[in-house]
Amino acid sequence: MRRIDIKKFNALAAHTRSPAAAYVSQELDWFANDDETLLATLLLDTVDGDYVGVVLGRDEMGRFRCIDVESSLPTKEDAEAWIQRAMAWHGRDKQTTFPQGDGKNTRPLDLFTPIVPPGKLHPSFVRLCQSKAFAPARRLIAEIMPHYVDVDGNFVEQFQTTGFDARLWELYLHSYLVEEQLFIEREHDRPDFFVKKYGKSVAIEATIVGRRTDRPVSYFKTEISLPRDHEEVLRRREHEIPIRFGSPLFSKLQKRYWELDHVKGLPLVFAIADFHDDQSMMWTSTALIDYLYAVRHDFHFDENGQLVITPLKIEKHKVGNKEIPSGFFFQADAEHISAVLFSASGTISKFNRLGRQAGFKVPGHVMVRIGTHYDHNPNAHLPRPFKYIVDETQSETWAEGLSMFHNPNALHPVPEELFPTIAHHRFRDGQILSTLPEFHPYASLTMNLLGKE
Template identity: 60%
Template sequence: MDEIKVLDLDPKRFNALAAQSRSPAAAYISEELAYYTDDNEIVLGLVLRDTIDNDFVGVLFGRDEGDRFRAFDVEASIETQEEATNWVKGGIKWHVGQGKKEFPQGDNQKNVDLFTPVVPARKQHLYFSKLSQEEAFAPAKTVINELMSHFVDIDGNFVEQFQSTGFDARLWELYLNTYLNEEQLFFDREYNAPDFIVEKYGQKVAIEAVIVGRKPDNPVSAFKVEPKYLDPSEIKEKHENEMPIKFGSPLYSKLKKEYWNLEHVKGNPLVFAIADFHDDQSMQWSSNALINYLYGVKHEFNYDKDGKLVISALKIDKHELNGKEIPSGYFFQPDTENVSAIIFSASGTISKFNRIGKQAGFGGDNIIMQRIGMYHDHNPDASLPKMFMYQVTTESKETWAEGLSMFHNPNAKFPVSEELFPSIAHHHFDDGQIVSSLPEFHPYSSTTINMKLTK
């Protein structure tokens, strides 16, 4: 038998494989130091420092009956990091040497298989077909398979919808699930509505996912040669009325559900998480329309004689389009005091999953990804974002939180605490102005160009 090699494991790859098994409680009492695996990734190893006792812990992970990486062997109270490392490496060699590839946990929870078709090919969503079949999306498919092994399908129809008409909504839901896990929040998946009940520091938050969906007369097309880009004048026009109405419709519909009256939601913050999938690349430019609609103001800027940026907030009363009229300022409408905040991201897409998969080392070396976009300029006198561009590699460090924003309701009955969501941007309405706190790198939008090299 060949000698079993133990290799260092990139933490990004460990997270892609096993982060869903990590208990949020671990962050209270430990610090992760190093990751290891055999060359076939049958067993993963983790070395921790116990921050309470200041000693070390070794943990081994293997796939259970449902193909999930879960801890199956733990050694605590080890005096030195070197000894913990030796225990982990020795354990990997021993278990792999036994020829085992499955490490049963006894709960027999089955993996949710997203990619075996349950929908006829003619009814499959185009993006599902591309994701499941094209080599360029292998990194995303691999990541999604790992995530779905842990996902709890409360409604029982996730797979059918993901493969057909509900692809965008279900992808957004899976993205949110993954972000909330990354934020190390505790999940309660006992209820089918709202979509998520999360908790930390004794605080509970209910989160309901919603999207701006496509109209039947604007289907996804396989024959669009290039992305659909709008010039600034078109975007400005759409921001005035069309997009606030598009955001307002699903947010109003969710308001009518009155989730705040449910026993498991009462007395806790309620958050709606919305994404825009109404057209190709629409989420690249639509976020400002959401901000304007939520707070009922738009901002204009100019520079004073000293070159300092001066921002003015102008009140918006209503939005009108094709005979339809809605009041602006969602957070100031009846019953919205029961909604604590709105979450939005322009990044909850296949491209996000593909980039995360690529930086974790999934997919062939012949798949090249180039990411181009705009991010926030923290210069207080900057009126425009900066451009960025990079090739996605295993050196990249994108997180699931990157690009997410939470817009806080100034009239909320139960405000949501920022400390539960420390990795994202937060926006508040103060004295007629929107005041934002953003991470060091906060992308507003990006495009990922996938290239497949051929011999």
């Protein structure tokens, strides 16, 4: 038996946790046997003040689940000793599967075995499957899939073909919701997720800005596809990108999910990510804020050197013959949409980094992340840069970089306490007021370097 880092435990067993356990216990330590076929956690019972040991083994689906538990242990040392004995007992015959009796006729989703002809495979899927640089992501996703419910019945086919980006975004959202310790229900085919906690519920529908049809798909290119200069960024963010965000959001609005019996009266959130071009997430998020609230912000420094932010009203966005009104939250029926959830980090690189943090790696692989993050200095007008090597010492979370933009006109506002680890943005008196975590990245680029083994 050996101690393991919580990041490894989370990668292997996070989806087995019950959010209810957090009410009565606190995780103190995590253990594994040598080949990681058994895991264990040591808990403090926060009600009685004693200790609990839990041993987990893989079931028929490959999910780590409880196979042994002992409570009311008087000391932490007693709990650790019990865990050591229990793991030795369950591992005595090198058993790797511990059937629970409820997985006989089901199998976990296998994302990586192609089910369509090679010519139909998405180039990003092919690269994900074949590149050594993305081995951490493959291993992490393989651990997640036994817990994922495919309500539509076509998740694997779409992930491997034309729906790669959209399905990856859904998988990211699922991982975040698990990390947030929310109860997730997937009994309906729409909206995509229902989450519950503290007696409150929220419905979440995922969508993306789809890829441009005038560019070949090259999601894993080593070169960076960005606008040529700052002027092009400003030009495209003013009109083109709001229109790109507006199209899927408006399409989802027409679905009228709030009229479904199982959605009526609940907060409804649209979760969107931008996959329209290579590396587009690195520079388009500002355009989403402009479009949602129909304002952009100018700034200057007053005579005392203090930052002054001035909101500027936006009426419309126009490119060629295409014209849309600005202000998604102010459109007809938009009061039924409680908030928009967005991240520039819901990419395969996120899975790769968190997989590497958990210890999934290949020899000779070095991963470097560079990007920008929010500067909490009230006078700062630019984000701060960051750079680090991705390894087991880092502590990135699924929530990192995720923002919720609240609708000021929402009929059913989102309970912010259900989503405590992300950034929240509200619109009041023409200004956007934000509550941000200590480290909130705007965008980042992950470089994969492969040396000799």
